[in-house]
Amino acid sequence: MCGIAGIVSGSTADSVDPASIVRMCDAIVHRGPDDAGTFVKGNAGLGMRRLSIIDLAGGHQPIFNEDRSVWIVFNGEIYNFLELRADLISRGHMFSTNTDTEVIVHLYEEWGRDCVQKLRGMFAFAIYDERRRKLLLARDRLGKKPLHYARVRNQLLFASEIKALLAIAPELADLDHQALLQYLYFGYILDPRTAFTPIHKLPAGHLLEFEAGQIHTQAYWDLPPSGTHPPMAEGDVLDELESRLTDCVRMRMISDVPLGALLSGGTDSSTVVGLMARCSAKPVETFSIGFQQSDFNETKYARLVAEKFSTHHHELFLEPDVVATLEQLTAHMEEPFGDSTLLPMYYLCQLARQSVTVALSGDGGDELFGGYDRYRIQLRRNLFESVPEPLRRWYRDHVFPRLPNGTYGKRLSYSLSLDWAERYVDEMSLIPVIEREVPLLTREFRQYCAPTQDPQGPMLMLLNEERGRDRLSRLLYLDTKTYLAADILTYVDRMSMATSLEVRVPLLDHVLVEWVTALPSHWKIRGDQQKYLLRKLAERIGVPSEVLYRPKKGFAMPLLHWIRSDLKELILNLLLDSRTLQRGYFDKRGIELILNNHFRGRRNESGTIWRLLIFELWHRNFLEKYHHSAVTNALASSPARTIATGN
Numbered sequence: 001m002c003g004i005a006g007i008v009s010g011s012t013a014d015s016v017d018p019a020s021i022v023r024m025c026d027a028i029v030h031r032g033p034d035d036a037g038t039f040v041k042g043n044a045g046l047g048m049r050r051l052s053i054i055d056l057a058g059g060h061q062p063i064f065n066e067d068r069s070v071w072i073v074f075n076g077e078i079y080n081f082l083e084l085r086a087d088l089i090s091r092g093h094m095f096s097t098n099t100d101t102e103v104i105v106h107l108y109e110e111w112g113r114d115c116v117q118k119l120r121g122m123f124a125f126a127i128y129d130e131r132r133r134k135l136l137l138a139r140d141r142l143g144k145k146p147l148h149y150a151r152v153r154n155q156l157l158f159a160s161e162i163k164a165l166l167a168i169a170p171e172l173a174d175l176d177h178q179a180l181l182q183y184l185y186f187g188y189i190l191d192p193r194t195a196f197t198p199i200h201k202l203p204a205g206h207l208l209e210f211e212a213g214q215i216h217t218q219a220y221w222d223l224p225p226s227g228t229h230p231p232m233a234e235g236d237v238l239d240e241l242e243s244r245l246t247d248c249v250r251m252r253m254i255s256d257v258p259l260g261a262l263l264s265g266g267t268d269s270s271t272v273v274g275l276m277a278r279c280s281a282k283p284v285e286t287f288s289i290g291f292q293q294s295d296f297n298e299t300k301y302a303r304l305v306a307e308k309f310s311t312h313h314h315e316l317f318l319e320p321d322v323v324a325t326l327e328q329l330t331a332h333m334e335e336p337f338g339d340s341t342l343l344p345m346y347y348l349c350q351l352a353r354q355s356v357t358v359a360l361s362g363d364g365g366d367e368l369f370g371g372y373d374r375y376r377i378q379l380r381r382n383l384f385e386s387v388p389e390p391l392r393r394w395y396r397d398h399v400f401p402r403l404p405n406g407t408y409g410k411r412l413s414y415s416l417s418l419d420w421a422e423r424y425v426d427e428m429s430l431i432p433v434i435e436r437e438v439p440l441l442t443r444e445f446r447q448y449c450a451p452t453q454d455p456q457g458p459m460l461m462l463l464n465e466e467r468g469r470d471r472l473s474r475l476l477y478l479d480t481k482t483y484l485a486a487d488i489l490t491y492v493d494r495m496s497m498a499t500s501l502e503v504r505v506p507l508l509d510h511v512l513v514e515w516v517t518a519l520p521s522h523w524k525i526r527g528d529q530q531k532y533l534l535r536k537l538a539e540r541i542g543v544p545s546e547v548l549y550r551p552k553k554g555f556a557m558p559l560l561h562w563i564r565s566d567l568k569e570l571i572l573n574l575l576l577d578s579r580t581l582q583r584g585y586f587d588k589r590g591i592e593l594i595l596n597n598h599f600r601g602r603r604n605e606s607g608t609i610w611r612l613l614i615f616e617l618w619h620r621n622f623l624e625k626y627h628h629s630a631v632t633n634a635l636a637s638s639p640a641r642t643i644a645t646g647n
Helices: 018-026 081-090 100-118 162-168 177-186 234-251 267-279 299-308 322-332 342-353 365-369 373-386 389-402 410-416 420-427 430-435 443-449 457-465 471-498 510-517 532-541 559-564 568-575 588-599 606-621 629-633
Strands: 002-009 035-041 044-050 070-078 121-129 134-139 148-152 155-159 199-201 206-211 214-219 259-262 285-291 312-318 358-360 502-504
Touching: 002 018, 002 070, 002 121, 002 162, 018 035, 018 044, 018 162, 044 070, 044 121, 070 100, 081 100, 100 121, 100 134, 100 206, 134 155, 148 162, 155 162, 177 430, 177 443, 177 606, 234 267, 234 510, 234 532, 259 267, 259 342, 267 299, 267 365, 267 532, 285 299, 285 342, 299 312, 312 342, 322 342, 322 471, 322 606, 342 471, 365 471, 365 510, 365 532, 373 420, 373 471, 389 410, 410 420, 420 430, 420 457, 420 471, 430 588, 430 606, 457 471, 471 502, 559 568, 559 588, 559 606, 568 588, 568 606, 588 606
Parallel strands: 259 285, 259 358, 285 312, 358 502
Antiparallel strands: 002 044, 002 155, 035 044, 070 121, 121 134, 134 206, 148 155, 148 199, 206 214
């Protein structure tokens, strides 16, 4: 596991400064504290920071082909590299290391950009082909590993993290206000946008080629059609899932350093741990965290699983300094990120890193097998579509606006009047729900963003593109392309890398994902039972029923408690501070109403307050370090007030 960075010029007459590559790598040292490497020649330079996992002595990067005409820097793990290596040797390729990284170099020599089709794993890599004067960037199919890029004049800059780009080009900190509006809607920013207009994410399952000064991106993978498997008996489907998932777990247990598992006590991580125990000759190292508040202490379920599979279990009960941790993490964040799960994930990775360098997790099970309650709820609500659309529209236009704020069921009634696709996206969106009752965003900010696409547009487009799938499959497709990549896998990567821990996700092996996606939906949700097939497998391998059939809490944390205690003073001081309001995003009346409703117990606004708090802390703790005149100039034409200049 590594962090990568580099610069390639579109002109062979240019030269890259080696010191710039070093500065980029220094900005992401946390991703790879074990080793560093750079190579600069003419108009191209590549660099990396390495967390040593496989071939500890021989895995120094960049790595080259036999005549040093092809160079690579690589972040990730390729789980089928041994079989690929054997095939390449039979084709006459010569290897100088035992790493998976070198396999990619020789695959590129054989198949060019199509080398990605051979890879099974998580990856982001950059290959520079000196003969062709071409740079190839690639990101894995599900988006487990990040890759960002930006064009600065005739150069293409790329890196695992945005901060590496800003380290040598702080002028790139030019805010993309449409992206910030996406964050305020969803709590994350959709690929390919970032918080900064000149910087882009390479989307999951995409390639980028930079040649003769031209950038070309294209998708190389997508989820297959759903429901295409022939009918199978339940026992046969379970046998197949068990065999496939066992293989996915086994191949992710290859490591030259200590390895364990993150165990939440839910179905997904418990199933992974059960299969790890089968594949291991010694007890699996498992790690769980809990909170002192009893409502959020789920360690008893993790303990049941650990006892069942005889793991060597580690627990940590947290009484964290939430304010100090937030200050630290928001100084590290490159974009505002509203999923509060990043906090327990950070603490869990810290705990695991004390004992292991690699940990398996159960992420991805909800998007694969329909585990979120919102799927079941949406499927139930289809009965409201029997009401004619004109009547539902009349309700939204004429009845809803007359209902007093605080009317029981008011928000839900509006949602139920929408078409099902609009309803799903609307319920995932924070801002529209709030602004039907009180203005939260300023008119100036809205006007500035008005010429661009509505934040809900990309999600509705993805749903509507998949009309051939049944409703559940369309929802799973949307969440896999958006929420999984931009939220779940983002915080897993950032929090694990912040603690120099590699996290592997066997449920998101792309071969397994393709097989599960093609299953009919009744294997995922059956009646009110979610994750039907995965739970059946978990039962088969011995996961305790108390773990499998309990209310889902996700990665539970006492957010409501923290906001009303530890964080209350910070929230009140920060969100109503003149410095916050002068940025021009928020209407003071809206902020005051949300805070009053929450702290007087009228409504639980924890999620909203958290998102606003992170937004402002990100501005103060991260953005202002990179503040540049370009940020100010971007909104020089704003007629009423300055919006987010970082001051």
